[in-house]
Amino acid sequence: MTQPEELLKTLSDIAHDPGARLAACLAEGRKAVGVFPYYVPEELAYAAGFLPFGIWGAQGTVREAGRYFPAFYCSIARTGLDLALRGKLDGLSAVIMPSVCDTLRPFTQNFKSAKPDIPFLFLAHPQNRKEDFGVAYTISEYRRVKAELEAVADKKITDEAIRGAIRVYNENRAARREFVRLAGAHPEAVSPAGRAAALKSAYFMDKAAHTELLSRLNDSLRALPSVAWTGVKVVTSGILADGDNLLDLFERHGIAIAADDIAHESRSFRTDASETGDPLESLARQFAAQTDDPLLYEPDLAHRGAHLVELVETAGARGVVFIMMQFCDPEELDYPNVKNALDKAGIPSVAIGYDRQMRDFGQAGTSLEAFADMLKS
Amino acid sequence: MNENKPAKIVLREIVDSVYRNAWEAKERGEPVGWSSSKFPAEIAETLGLAVCYPENQAAAIAAKHGGQRMCEHAEAMGFSNDICAYARISLAYADGAPCEEKPMPQPDFLLCCNNICNCMTKWYESIARMHGIPLIMIDVPFNNTVDVPDERIAYVRAQFDAAVKKLEAISGRKWDEKKFEEVCANANRSASAWLKACSYCATKPSPLSGFDLFNHMADIVTARCKPETAAAFEQLAAEYEKSVKDGESTWRYDENHRIMFEGIPCWPELGTLFKPLKENGTNTVAVVYAPAFGFVYDGLDELARAYCRAPNSVCIEAGVAWREDLCRENGVDGILVHYNRSCKPWSGYMLEMERRWHAKLGVPVVGFDGDQADPRNFSEAQYRTRVEGLVELMRAQSKGAHAGGPPRAAASNAANEREENAR
Structure with a gap:
């Protein structure tokens, strides 16, 4: 096994068994806080000594959450609640839940109803986040979450500890951005599933430890000779793209992921926080700088389309694969906008439906095969 | 008037x-x-x-x-x-x-x-x-x-x-504080009159069908700041007052049962929604959607606070309390919940709300699947079956009460059915 293969396997093993990671963390005596999507300032939990543990649902069938959600809700929420109801999140000291979309709103209420034994830390981000009043409001929300974390941890979270956490997280974000670039440059060494797993593993690890492993992987990828890619390169866009069944289809049809616009991936580590000054303001301004995300209000109406076009061109991709999370109305509402922007720029795209509970990938495979053939021709 | x-x-x-x-x-x-x-x-x-x-x-x-x-x-x-x-x-x-x-x-x-x-x-x-x-x-x-x-x-x-x-x-116009105060006074007057009109649903028998309120909602949405709207709602309330005195009602059927209709109606199917209700003498006397648009305030800060309390922006405790109060005040003996395919923030915590209503109010709760505007998401057969089920449960509960027994807990309300299905 080459060094990149070994490191990819290590990260993939972590990504594929989050339950074992949580159990190991708790066995080592470290407490963990669950972090639901999107844009939770994990640094606050990290600064309190917790392991922030990402919860984006799980592959598989919803068993218990049907008691709370009708069927037409995003499977991240349904399977996430299912994990809680089946005791898979037991041991967490608390969870932090944002409410930025129309599914997360009721999800927060369902979670606190369904799982009252896990302390529930609510977070309501602003959409008008860039103006001073928006930043001030974000700071007030983060201050409240910090106070609630202090109560759970039974210790004060100092500004210095938050600044230290920001440094750890900035380093990890930089390492993940570099990995995305290198994985795009070396699809012969990093499969789509391997790429996703290396990124996903960050949700279940101490970020400093993840940075250490990922940096070694990045070094080993950087040392590889340049190899001409005989398949096609695309940019992926959507909420989540971590299913092996889905990503193996990319590999089977010679489709490499040159860059992504995925909430679970690059959207979550595009922006750094300042390591100096008031740390809560740094985190609030980091959120204010988030852009090109259908979950967030975008005052510059042409921005996201232009961003996607630029992403394709910079990454040397030929097209875009939209991985449309079933029942995600923010993605669905923004899709014609970005599709039109790509069409105008002459960039081909295809949309495939995706769901945590998906079992039949026949249609997705056919679409991807046809898309790859079109891009090659 | x-x-x-x-x-x-x-x-x-x-x-x-x-x-x-x-x-x-x-x-x-x-x-x-x-x-x-x-x-x-x-x-x-x-x-x-x-x-x-x-x-x-x-x-x-x-x-x-x-x-x-x-x-x-x-x-x-x-x-x-x-x-x-x-x-x-x-x-x-x-x-x-x-x-x-x-x-x-x-x-x-x-x-x-x-x-x-x-x-x-x-x-x-x-x-x-x-x-x-x-x-x-x-x-x-x-x-x-x-x-x-x-x-x-x-x-x-x-x-x-x-x-x-x-x-x-x-607009090319400057903000006029005096005009704003007038507008707010109109909006407050409209809201007060609207809430008063809605409150007549509490009368037994009700002088109106709750579905009438859906028809008048256009005014509270589009014209609540106009003095003529306030006057028209005051007239509406006066008409209901007169109907109570005269023993009249816009609901021209039996009022054997009184229900809350939860959610936005299926507008393409209003007649279909109405039919099994009137056949079974079931009047809608509580609709949370209607009074949710009536709020009274004083000044911009209170206005800001009022706009924070929209139906889909409040926590489950507030949402349950609104409905619970409404059901108690209006003497509701059953709840019909619209699982609205168009409205994720609304329908997303209804199953838990159903359980809480059932526990707190002891009335049967039944849900149906529909849509506020896309008729492809509505099944008349399912709706009719669910309404008939609700009526049966209300009838059974009413008999239990007449026999002097405690209110009978509904054996198969929608939440419980779903719970069973989930297992």
Whole structure:
């Protein structure tokens, strides 16, 4: 096994068994806080000594959450609640839940109803986040979450500890951005599933430890000779793209992921926080700088389309694969906008439906095969 | 009070005048806005801006059976059929889809407030992009506690101030504090009269069908800041008062059972919704959607607080309490829940609400699947079966009560059924 293969396997093993990671963390005596999507300032939990543990649902069938959600809700929420109801999140000291979309709103209420034994830390981000009043409001929300974390941890979270956490997280974000670039440059060494797993593993690890492993992987990828890619390169866009069944289809049809616009991936580590000054303001301004995300209000109406076009061109991709999370109305509402922007720029795209509970990938495979053939021709 | 015309006619004419005024403003070359239903209407009204309401338009189009055609137009534009049908209808209209059911002028500016849902945000962004027009966004974050934190009020209030500045530029008019106070006084008077009219549902027998309130909602949404609206609601309340005295009602059937209808009605299917209810002597005497639009306040800070308390922006405790109070005050003995395919923030915690109502009120609760505007998401057969089930449960409970026993817990309300299915 080459060094990149070994490191990819290590990260993939972590990504594929989050339950074992949580159990190991708790066995080592470290407490963990669950972090639901999107844009939770994990640094606050990290600064309190917790392991922030990402919860984006799980592959598989919803068993218990049907008691709370009708069927037409995003499977991240349904399977996430299912994990809680089946005791898979037991041991967490608390969870932090944002409410930025129309599914997360009721999800927060369902979670606190369904799982009252896990302390529930609510977070309501602003959409008008860039103006001073928006930043001030974000700071007030983060201050409240910090106070609630202090109560759970039974210790004060100092500004210095938050600044230290920001440094750890900035380093990890930089390492993940570099990995995305290198994985795009070396699809012969990093499969789509391997790429996703290396990124996903960050949700279940101490970020400093993840940075250490990922940096070694990045070094080993950087040392590889340049190899001409005989398949096609695309940019992926959507909420989540971590299913092996889905990503193996990319590999089977010679489709490499040159860059992504995925909430679970690059959207979550595009922006750094300042390591100096008031740390809560740094985190609030980091959120204010988030852009090109259908979950967030975008005052510059042409921005996201232009961003996607630029992403394709910079990454040397030929097209875009939209991985449309079933029942995600923010993605669905923004899709014609970005599709039109790509069409105008002459960039081909295809949309495939995706769901945590998906079992039949026949249609997705056919679409991807046809898309790859079109891009090659 | 208008002595010659019934209030329902006056109210209809007021809504017509809102749209007529918008057309006239357009003809004069003045900017016309489109506004979400719970954007603070007081701001545009103070600046004398003509405003139309896409949600009201979509409901009207759907009620006149144009919903599916418009939705299909939006789907052809690339919008998924998963998206709220109001949004799809509105996006289709903004795209120029032919629509005789409820025409209104195309917008020159947009007023978006996401207190009722986040779907609004991308919906209005899409229209702003299509027409190249300004979008004024007021963001009201969801509340997890019954009391809204002061920091959130300050954030909303600051957005009101920013919106005023932007709308001054659009209208070419300066903000007039005195005019604003008048507008707020009108809105408060409308809200008080509207809530008073809604309160007559508590009378047994009710002088009205709760479905009437759905018909009058257009006024509280589109014209709540106008003095004629306040007067018309006062007339409506007076008419209900008279009906109570005269023993009359707009519900012309038996009132064997009194229910709460939870959610937005299926506008394309109003007749279908009504039919099994009237056949079974079941009057709707509580609709949370209607009084949710009646709020009274004093000043901009209180206005900001009021707009934070939209149906889909409050926590489950507040949502349950609203309905619980309404059901107790109005003597409800059953609840019919619309699982609205178009409204994720609303329907997403209804199953838990069902359990809490059932536990707190001891009344049967039954749900059905439908949609506020896309008829493809509604099954008449399922609806009829569910209503019949609810009636049976209410009948059984009523017999138990007559026999002197304790209220009988419903054996198979919708939440329990789903719970069983989930296992």
